[in-house]
Amino acid sequence: MALDKKSDRSIKLISQLQEGQRIELKERVSGSLAREMVAFANAEGGIIYCGISDEGKVVGAKSSNRILSEIQDIARNCEPSIAIQVETLEDDVIAIRVPQGVDKPYQCSDGFFMRNGPNSQKMRGDEIRRLLAASRPFFDGTSVDSAPVSKALDKSALNSYAASASIDLRLVPLNEMLINLGAATIPSQREEPKLTNAGVLIFSANPSRYIPEARVIAVRYGGTDRFSIVDRKDFSGDLVSQIEASLEFIKRHTNVSYSIDHSGQRSEIREYPGVAIREAVINALVHRDYCFQNSCAYIHIFSDRLEIENPGGIVAGIALDELDGRSIRRNPVLADLLYRAGYGEKLGSGMIRIQTALRQNGNPPYSISATNFFSIRFLPRIQKDTGITLSDHQLSILSALRSSSAGLTSQQLAVQLNVSSTTITRAIAELLKKSLVLKRGMGRSTVYVNNGRPPTAP
Numbered sequence: 001m002a003l004d005k006k007s008d009r010s011i012k013l014i015s016q017l018q019e020g021q022r023i024e025l026k027e028r029v030s031g032s033l034a035r036e037m038v039a040f041a042n043a044e045g046g047i048i049y050c051g052i053s054d055e056g057k058v059v060g061a062k063s064s065n066r067i068l069s070e071i072q073d074i075a076r077n078c079e080p081s082i083a084i085q086v087e088t089l090e091d092d093v094i095a096i097r098v099p100q101g102v103d104k105p106y107q108c109s110d111g112f113f114m115r116n117g118p119n120s121q122k123m124r125g126d127e128i129r130r131l132l133a134a135s136r137p138f139f140d141g142t143s144v145d146s147a148p149v150s151k152a153l154d155k156s157a158l159n160s161y162a163a164s165a166s167i168d169l170r171l172v173p174l175n176e177m178l179i180n181l182g183a184a185t186i187p188s189q190r191e192e193p194k195l196t197n198a199g200v201l202i203f204s205a206n207p208s209r210y211i212p213e214a215r216v217i218a219v220r221y222g223g224t225d226r227f228s229i230v231d232r233k234d235f236s237g238d239l240v241s242q243i244e245a246s247l248e249f250i251k252r253h254t255n256v257s258y259s260i261d262h263s264g265q266r267s268e269i270r271e272y273p274g275v276a277i278r279e280a281v282i283n284a285l286v287h288r289d290y291c292f293q294n295s296c297a298y299i300h301i302f303s304d305r306l307e308i309e310n311p312g313g314i315v316a317g318i319a320l321d322e323l324d325g326r327s328i329r330r331n332p333v334l335a336d337l338l339y340r341a342g343y344g345e346k347l348g349s350g351m352i353r354i355q356t357a358l359r360q361n362g363n364p365p366y367s368i369s370a371t372n373f374f375s376i377r378f379l380p381r382i383q384k385d386t387g388i389t390l391s392d393h394q395l396s397i398l399s400a401l402r403s404s405s406a407g408l409t410s411q412q413l414a415v416q417l418n419v420s421s422t423t424i425t426r427a428i429a430e431l432l433k434k435s436l437v438l439k440r441g442m443g444r445s446t447v448y449v450n451n452g453r454p455p456t457a458p
Helices: 009-017 033-042 067-075 125-133 155-164 172-180 197-203 239-252 272-284 332-340 349-363 392-402 410-417 421-433
Strands: 023-026 046-050 085-088 095-097 110-118 119-122 143-148 194-196 215-223 229-235 256-260 266-270 297-301 307-310 365-368 373-378 386-390 438-441 448-449
Touching: 009 392, 023 033, 033 046, 033 067, 033 095, 033 110, 033 119, 067 085, 067 095, 143 197, 155 197, 155 239, 155 349, 172 197, 194 197, 194 256, 197 239, 197 332, 229 239, 239 272, 239 297, 239 332, 272 297, 272 307, 272 332, 272 373, 386 392, 392 410, 392 421, 392 438, 392 448, 410 421, 421 438
Parallel strands: 023 046, 215 297
Antiparallel strands: 046 095, 085 095, 110 119, 143 194, 215 229, 256 266, 256 386, 297 307, 307 373, 365 373, 438 448
16 A cells, blocks of 8 residues: 655654554664564564654655665565565655565575564574464464455444554544554455454454454352352453453452551552453463464453463463563564553563562462463462451441541441441451550440551551
């Protein structure tokens, strides 16, 4: 698709999108272009914009016939040669379109490179051999014949994504934006752009219409096995909706307690840390194998553990003990799209973030198994607070007492909080033990007041 040379809409869009799986920004033309060209050709293709800094500032590349010829020579000197398309845009910005290669792997004088997110990484010998053996392009970058943009794209999903990714939809034609994101391709100049599999997952209201396995099944069990099902939900909307619905299901079906420090400040403590669960859910939906038949992603919540699993096992080329530092993505376009919208981290930091969140929350380390499925298991936090954990009723009582300098009777508290006298009596007894309230008077005239002194340890 030719860029619009009569306006600067494309330049503005490039500045918004920044670098990613299919976009590279360079201030000038240099010999390092060869690395980016072979990296894109070894992946699913992309565009190199020369004359734009990493920060999105247009600086110009001083386009000339000599410069354009030099770019073509760089592409021809790759092995095999790469058939690029070069255009000069406004402000001397040069757009170099690099197609996905059909004769992989490609190399330059510096070696073999592969595009991984915003980086072109040098490939190891085993990675080169796997690429040579692979006959199909990345699943998520492949167009879906039955998903033309006009038919498959959902405007609500598009608007929601654009808001999350800070993309102004008024600055560029829709099809051009989707192509730059890797969410659509043009099979031929005579055809309407079609969503890629990544585009279907992000921008279609019902991805399972095109990718039958694109669903999440979440189940809450009544015990430690799968016999007693308390609740089950199936999520099949766009991928962002699936992530959010999954997180909400987990939040609803796991425990939460509250602690109050010596100043009376309340804080929430969840059975499983939100950061770890969010990262695990995103990983499951980004790195799963969507071609794995008759299976989808699963969330299993038991009384003694939480398990999140996705089909496809571990991505080829990485071992379980390397997950903390290396990042090989099964669906790089999909990962890049979600990263732009604020879902997930780059540079292989996800598992480290999970470890840190579990440790800070008092949970045991996670455990992983990976055969045909990749499964991560979390265990509940170990109760070893230095603060004081309170129930909702106890917190409500403290809040009511802080608002009454004269104190309140148990009957007044029961009426004010709309709970039974038995519940109030039991909650007050625990608060007295924790030295968080004081008792004044006797019999029916007994009132309870908030204790301003630091509480004793539980």
